[in-house]
Amino acid sequence: MSKIFSESAGASGLDLRGEALGAARAGRPGVIVRVDGTLADAGVLGAEELERRLLELGFVEGARVEIIHQGLFGADPIAVKLDDMRVALRRREARAIEVKFD
């Protein structure tokens, strides 16, 4: 489903290649360009369910994100500023989110 969204947005001329939020450094703000469960190891949930959960927590295309804090060991989990809210998640799931950094 996200593909349809990306394609239509792509047609409007936006550059949609982003980097995985799960692999990003802290302190770089950007915009979410794609949320797709198949990009991450969705584990028990399955890609579709992971995608829906991320969406429900506000990880949606167009939202602004920035990693603001990360854990001591392996820089995991991460705390993300997502528009006006803050969300904690693990890098594993954050791989399903692609961000175009400013």
Added chain:
Amino acid sequence: MTDAVLSPAPLSPARLALVGNPNSGKTALFNALTGSRQKVANYAGVTVERKEGHLTSAVGRRVTVLDLPGTYSLRARSPDEEVTRDAVLGRLAGEHEPDVLIAVADATNLRLVLRLILELKQVGRPFVLALNMYDIAQRQGLRIDVEGLSKELGAPVIATVATRKRGIDDLIAAAEALYEKHAENPNVWREPSAAEIRAAHGEAQRIMRTYVKPAMRPDTLTGKVDGVLLHPVAGLLILLTLLFVMFQAVFTWATPAMDLIEAGFAALSGLVIQVMPDNLLRSLITDGLIAGVGGVVVFLPQILILFFFIILLEDSGYMARAAFLMDRLMGAAGLHGRAFLPLLSSFACAIPGIMATRVIDQKRDRLTTILVAPLMTCSARIPVYALIIAALIPNTRVWGWMSLQGLVMFGLYAAGILSTLIVALVIQRLFWRTASEPFMMEMPAYKTPDIGLVARQLWQRASIFMNRAGRIILPLMVLVWILSTFPYPPEGATGPAIDYSFAGMIGHAIEPIFSPIGFNWQMCIALIPGMAAREVAVAALGTVYSVGDVEGAGGQVLQGILATKWSLATGLSFLAWYIFAPQCVATLGVVKRETNSWTWPAVMFFYMLALAYLASFATYSGAVALGWG
């Protein structure tokens, strides 16, 4: 409305249900609506807490309010959220359909809740939107076009400040007006797909842009505080310090109150002994009821202090940060950061620990945490450990400075923590055969906890605990008393009375099973009353060895007897037993209560028993091989 007051016919009662995102102030609003007229129980057949309250509206209508678990979506992902979904849809077994929904929103954080409200609209049930935390929105200079929003959503929108009880009467009146209109629409809700969630987000975004002017003075405090509290090193140090203070408080502040409770129960018991003849009833009252209830109530101060901290951490918004900081460590055991606090609480007593697992929203993670919580070394094990260590471990120094006795105590604690983590991992990986659910959680803005709200929640926890103590623990205590009292010793018996009782018979009967792990029949007997609570085993050993008062000088005597009668191997085996053994009916009772089934206490009982036996067997065999038999 006035003629409603005058009309003699009673108004038909209305049912409201509160729905909203976590941290939107739902608990506060529920309290503002219903005050002290509320009841906490479980939903039929599930372990989800059911909170219902009553109020009488300005026009005299009886209104029932159901506080549903917080959620981001009607698409349920946990048992709590299933309850919310089913209640909203009016298909929750054993529950009446709500007449009107109250959607609770944090006015400063509307984006996600607007999408939830779009889902609610599809259900067709009339709803009122409570724009809660309106005081904070005003302070931040956030401007919301309440009328426009109300038109857009097709529902009344009321600004509220739950903690100051502002807007509450308007909210009730709006809900009542909807109730009288009976304006139900057909239910067209179904689980949204990812694409539909995206579309709804777009719609919510549009509504936001149209009716909400962004804050002029947005909250910058939360970001600054997080800079310190979520710092990878400083944050962890602060958390550890906080936990240290918390545990200091639990153990030191609670002591005077616990002494008082113990003295109170002892005095009560003394009084009964004075006024009643020495008969069965007296024994039931003093040794069964008073000792049994006293043995549990004595933990109330610790539980209250622990919950006081937990509620403060929850309401201030710090708990989500603690879960974030501890997620990696708990992840090693296949659990989430949220499991940390319940496990930690179990150092005091597994009962509050198990009660605190309600903060874990994944059912399996919660069950795993419940199952391993009693492996953490609770304070009731300390007297047992202390007695055996003092009796059998030489008071020497290792490498000139470490006390061997202290080292053994430390080893017992370490064994408890390690086995907790390992068993959790085994359950998560082998038993459920699943990788753990993803850890994702909103970290709310920091707030100053509201004293009244904290007090009310504390009171609720205390009454839940006492209720359980009464309904489950008490009968079990009486059972243990019956086993240790009947039948009476025969005329002219020489041994201690317990030797002739059912407990004695069971002790003798199970002795062959326990001799491979080095237990003698006295120990086997002591295990039976020791089921009441771990520390009772000390008194029970005193009874079987006919020592008498183990609290006073008898303690020394018992220690001396054990030192001569038990080999070191037996002592170590007994210690290993106490790391694992399910020697606490109160815990089992609470597990029954929390999981709503006897399956889980049974699973807990048998897995702990098996572990205890194996550990003791290995310890005993090893110790005998080393010549400590």
